[in-house]
Amino acid sequence: MKPFFALLFFTIMSFAVSAQKIERKIIIENNRFYYSTIDEEFQVATLHVGNVSDGLKTAKSLALPAGRNFNDPVVPFSWDLSRDDFYAINFLNHPLNDRNEALKRFKLSALQEWSDKVTVLNKIVESVDLTPFAYNDPYLFTIKRSNTLTNFFFDGIVLNDTTFFMAITNSGEISFWNYNRLGWKNSEIQKLSVDAFFTLFEYKKRAYMFLNNGQTYEVSTKTISQAPNKTPGATLSEGVLIINKDDNTVKYIKNSQLDFNVPLNELIKKRAIEIF
Amino acid sequence: MQKIFRCLLSVFVLLTLNTFAQDFTYSNISIVSATFSGGNLNIRKDDGTGSYTAPQWTAAGTTQSPVAYVSGLAPTVAGAFTITCASVPDSVFVRGSASDGINFIAKKVIVAASATTTHNFLYPATVGSHIFTASIVRFFKPFTINWEVSFDNGTTWRAIGATNNTLYVTRSTPQAEGTDYKWYHTVFDLSCRNAQYQSLDTAIISHVWSEFVDHVVLNYNDDSLFYYKIMNSPNVTLGSLLKFRDAECYTFAQLFLSSIKIQGVVRTNDYVYITPINNTVCGHTVNRFIVKDWSFGTPSATAACPAFPYKNTYVTSVGTMPPPYTAYVFTTSDVTDMVGIPGSCNVRPASYFNNHQIAKLDGVYYDACYGVTFPTLGAIKTAAFSGWSYRFTVGANTEAYFSNDMSQSDLSETITTF
Numbered sequence: 001m002k003p004f005f006a007l008l009f010f011t012i013m014s015f016a017v018s019a020q021k022i023e024r025k026i027i028i029e030n031n032r033f034y035y036s037t038i039d040e041e042f043q044v045a046t047l048h049v050g051n052v053s054d055g056l057k058t059a060k061s062l063a064l065p066a067g068r069n070f071n072d073p074v075v076p077f078s079w080d081l082s083r084d085d086f087y088a089i090n091f092l093n094h095p096l097n098d099r100n101e102a103l104k105r106f107k108l109s110a111l112q113e114w115s116d117k118v119t120v121l122n123k124i125v126e127s128v129d130l131t132p133f134a135y136n137d138p139y140l141f142t143i144k145r146s147n148t149l150t151n152f153f154f155d156g157i158v159l160n161d162t163t164f165f166m167a168i169t170n171s172g173e174i175s176f177w178n179y180n181r182l183g184w185k186n187s188e189i190q191k192l193s194v195d196a197f198f199t200l201f202e203y204k205k206r207a208y209m210f211l212n213n214g215q216t217y218e219v220s221t222k223t224i225s226q227a228p229n230k231t232p233g234a235t236l237s238e239g240v241l242i243i244n245k246d247d248n249t250v251k252y253i254k255n256s257q258l259d260f261n262v263p264l265n266e267l268i269k270k271r272a273i274e275i276f
Numbered sequence: 277m278q279k280i281f282r283c284l285l286s287v288f289v290l291l292t293l294n295t296f297a298q299d300f301t302y303s304n305i306s307i308v309s310a311t312f313s314g315g316n317l318n319i320r321k322d323d324g325t326g327s328y329t330a331p332q333w334t335a336a337g338t339t340q341s342p343v344a345y346v347s348g349l350a351p352t353v354a355g356a357f358t359i360t361c362a363s364v365p366d367s368v369f370v371r372g373s374a375s376d377g378i379n380f381i382a383k384k385v386i387v388a389a390s391a392t393t394t395h396n397f398l399y400p401a402t403v404g405s406h407i408f409t410a411s412i413v414r415f416f417k418p419f420t421i422n423w424e425v426s427f428d429n430g431t432t433w434r435a436i437g438a439t440n441n442t443l444y445v446t447r448s449t450p451q452a453e454g455t456d457y458k459w460y461h462t463v464f465d466l467s468c469r470n471a472q473y474q475s476l477d478t479a480i481i482s483h484v485w486s487e488f489v490d491h492v493v494l495n496y497n498d499d500s501l502f503y504y505k506i507m508n509s510p511n512v513t514l515g516s517l518l519k520f521r522d523a524e525c526y527t528f529a530q531l532f533l534s535s536i537k538i539q540g541v542v543r544t545n546d547y548v549y550i551t552p553i554n555n556t557v558c559g560h561t562v563n564r565f566i567v568k569d570w571s572f573g574t575p576s577a578t579a580a581c582p583a584f585p586y587k588n589t590y591v592t593s594v595g596t597m598p599p600p601y602t603a604y605v606f607t608t609s610d611v612t613d614m615v616g617i618p619g620s621c622n623v624r625p626a627s628y629f630n631n632h633q634i635a636k637l638d639g640v641y642y643d644a645c646y647g648v649t650f651p652t653l654g655a656i657k658t659a660a661f662s663g664w665s666y667r668f669t670v671g672a673n674t675e676a677y678f679s680n681d682m683s684q685s686d687l688s689e690t691i692t693t694f
Contacts, residue, residue: 041324041519042510070513071692072454093512093526095629098563100554124510128630131669135561140554148545149692 022258023068023077024155024199025241028052033264035240036064036079042120043067043092044127045077047111050264057260062111063118065126066104067092075153075197082158084108089136089156090127099139101132103156103164103179137184138168138177145189146171155200157207165207167219169194176207176221187221199236201243203250203276212236216275232273242272250276303361305425309334310439313401314352317344317450320460322495322518328461331356333439342496343419344444344464346540348410351443353380355399355423357436362393369426370399371433375419375443378404382430399423408445411475413539415468419443442496444468447475448540457534457694462518465496467535477541481637484535488647493528493620495521503528503619503645504626506601526633528620528645533635533694543637547694550656551631552685557583557666562685564665564676565657567627569616572663572680576610583684584666584677586610591673604628611678617660619645628665636691653689657682 023045026035031052036045044067048059066088068077078089090102104127112118138154154168159178166177169192176187196212200219208227209217216230232239232252239254251272259267309331319328319342328341345351353372364387372380380402388396408414418440424433444464453459471483487493493501495518505522514534517527533546552562558581575585588609597605602624604613619625625645635642641650643660650656664685667676 041513041516043512070455072456072694074455093524093633095524095526095626095631096564098551098630100561100563120510121508125508129669129674143688143690147688147690149690152692 022240022255023079025201025243026056026264027081028242028244028246028264029081031246033059034081035059036077038067038077039120040070042124043069043094044120044123045079045088046114047079047086052265053263055261055263056258056267061114063114063123064088064111065106065123065130066090067124067127069093073151073153073196076199078155080157081108082161085158086111087133087156087158087164089154090130092124092127094124094128096125096128098128100136102136102139103132103134104130105133106130134164134179134184138166138175138186141175141186142168142170142173145173151193151195153194153197155198155209157200157202159202159207160205165200165202167198167200167207167209169198174224176219176224178221185221187224190224192224196235196237199241201241201250204248208250208276210236210241210275230275232275234273241275242268244268249274303359303364305357305359305434305436307333307335307423307437307439308356308358308396310356310421310441311354311401312343312351312441313354314403315345315349316351317346317446317464318459319344319464320458322461324515324519332441340439340441342442342444342461342464344446344459345408346449347408347412347414347445347447350404350407351378351419352401352403353399353421354401355421355439357397357399357423357425358394359387359397360394364395365427368397369430370397370423371426371430372399372421372423374404374421375416376408376414378406380404380421382426384429411447412445413447413468413471413474413480414443414445415472416443416445417469446539447471447480450540451537451542454694456514456530457537458515459538460514460518460534462495462501463514463531463534463538466494466531467538470535471539478638480539480541481536484532484539485642485649487535488528488532488620488642488644491618491620491622491647493531493644500621501528501531502621504622507604507626508597508601524626525629525643525645529633529635529642530694532642532644536637537694544693545691546636547692548634548636548641549631549690549692550634550653550687551690552664553688555685557581557679557684558677560666560668560677562664562666563630564667565629565685565687566611566613566662566665566678567617567629567660568662569614570627570662570678570680571612571614572678573610573612576608577677581677583681584664584679586663586678586680588676588678589673590676607673611663616662617646617648620647627662635694653687657687 023036045064047062050059068091080087088104090104150171152170156166159165164179172193174192178185198211209219214231216227242251253272257271310333311331332341369382371382385397422438423436426433470487471480474480502522511523512526514530517523577587578585589607615624663680665678
């Protein structure tokens, strides 16, 4: 079976340097950038890490024990960083992957680069056996209200040192959830029609939701209100957010403007649109 | 005298023409290529390297490309030929007679000038004499076009060979591609091969399903598609099933549904994700089930959990499995995987799961990887399961607890549209 593993390894490696569809966002922290991509064949995520003064293509590719599926409509990989912790909602399709156990947290410093010993198979198995930091109550709640998934989307972010925040939609309803290590608290169910994925981001300890139509909402378990004049004038699927935790800004850049050869800090200056 | 002269002149001309025509009779004519057009459908290669392109038939090709049309259309074909002869006419007539009684009418074509004795001529893109019957699935393997050429304005014809392509005719326009569902070669092949001559939705569904019931699911090339040829198969997409011919349950459900969608059959809420209801037993969530057949030995964990008294331990259920990756490896085991319900091309596939994906059409659950149907969700556990399980990790080891009491949990379903 060695050729099989070699095939997987080289598939991943070739993927790492070629296909670069960024999942949702680029995070900048301590002058380093982080972005994730998904293996289109095996669903497993790669975290790319580099210096903001370098181009995105120079990033080191770290294997993640998490990923997401390719079901229609696509829900991009949900991930976030907080200090040395990497958070992920592991929604890859696998017969041993329990969606109720999808919320994963692992140490950034423990991540390894892809190699002949760090394989897709290793990461898939690791991902399904990894103990969740919380049970996925938002998902269970949502499918209990309706087990028919229509316009089903979700995202989760670290809101502060103690809070993981999630938003989840299905069949024209949305709910917001806070997990504070003791348990979940959720908002009232609200009517909100979305027909494509959305992305959450944190700005000054508040949660915002960027919809695919370009609108931004401030959201919590208590309120949802549109943030006026906070739109890049483009849809979410046309670009990615740049969450800069160093200068506390949130920007947007179109996929067509993403040049992986240009140093990221220069790229942002020239082509990114400021939202916050 | 003038009449005699005219008569002799006529005889001379005819004899000359006959001699000249006989030169053509012994000339060497070859088919170079055949190109289908006129609304033929894009067909993706199973290996993921892109789509088949024109010309679909080439003399140099060791394998020829497939062609697909929607019923109600007639095929359109162009041909390229060469003639090798010391002297060639300015033009010839070409025609084709094809499968299903379709003819490509005779057309006068120009023989191109050449510095050598080999000259090209092209039969232009020509619509076939009749359409593929509307709303009927057809499968031609092969679709043959017998080509003929005439040097005497169509009075006599000489066969110059045949082109053969596999040709699929879908009942209706296929549904648009999605991220998983794509117009792969095997999707066309499996669907049209099984649903040949069918028209009604229900007939198409039942005939496509017949591919799965004997546990031998074949691709376009008659190669087997395996359900867990290796137990740690990472393949969960339709594309990876067709590329590697070995995959998990998701992919067989997708293949079945894709083979329905390719005929333009529309169904919603047809893709079902089943998993235990997540009830809690002995402080743990029941989130595993085992598919028949498992042998339950002497329980060693009755004290820990009377309801789930059977205990297995493992480092990881599949990750450290040694070659040939065809059996579970437990550190300790009260329950043992046995040969049970066969899957596609595999009598002993993986059988320890958190979830399973199947199709649901018109109220019937179709479990494509096992080739079985169920009338209700509740029928699945009774017919197919040996038991339930929960598990947790202690350090590098996993402890799994089992029960063969099927009342200890149940299945839930989440439904989407594939």
